[in-house]
Amino acid sequence: MDSKLTSTKPVLPVGRVNTIMKSSSDVEIVSKESSVIMSKAAELFIRSLTQEGYSETNQGRKLDYKHLSNVVHSDEKYNFLRDILPKKITVLEFKKIMAKKEAAERGSDGEDSSSEEESSSEESNSSKSSDDSQKH
Template sequence: MSTRPILPISRISTIMKSSSDVETVSRESSVLMSKATELFIKNLTQEGYNRTNKGKKLDYKHLAQVVHNDEKYNFLRDILPKKITVLEYKKILASRDAPERAEREAEELSSTEDDEEASTSDTSASSSGEFQSKN
């Protein structure tokens, strides 16, 4: 293992400075952050490789499995989501929309019933002579 960082220190420093909480960044902290990032990437990829059953190719799906099955990578779940098919995506959307759709239909049904009750009471009131014309 090399002690010299592989990731560009200037790029790491620029990323660190982009935070509104950071005023200055020392070279030592940039080097340390670069090395920590390298070790993080190495660990994540090693765990992903272990999921390949010692295959020759590390794929996105292997990294996504690691992220979604290990609690320590929770913060990456939005960045590295599991791949799903279009059909699976449509099923997810349908299951999310079902409660909302049922609620909307119930509201429409109750407003329709209210309208029918109002028109029924108007009809019975006018037929009994309760409403008089202003003419």
């Protein structure tokens, strides 16, 4: 096993982790021990995510955004990261998605307007019939 994996000293700056932890409104005091543990936990989390991302590269030389995004979207344990690392799509794919969305909105607007027209025509018909009955 790699000696870096078993070292107790975290690689991430403990002071920075301490500041991040204190930035939460729920936290008043952060002990030094908890900051060290959280630094080490964050380091292990980052290592795990990057190793899984590297396996997506098919033993390539370069770890890209798309590899990490694929890991996040394929493994349920990373659900909390899906908004932060969305799947990368092309401009053409984006345009197709937006066109479908606009078509769906137009379709739902057409249904709403036709039902509104129907209800307004029913109201006008009923008011005409009541007017006619009052005249007679």
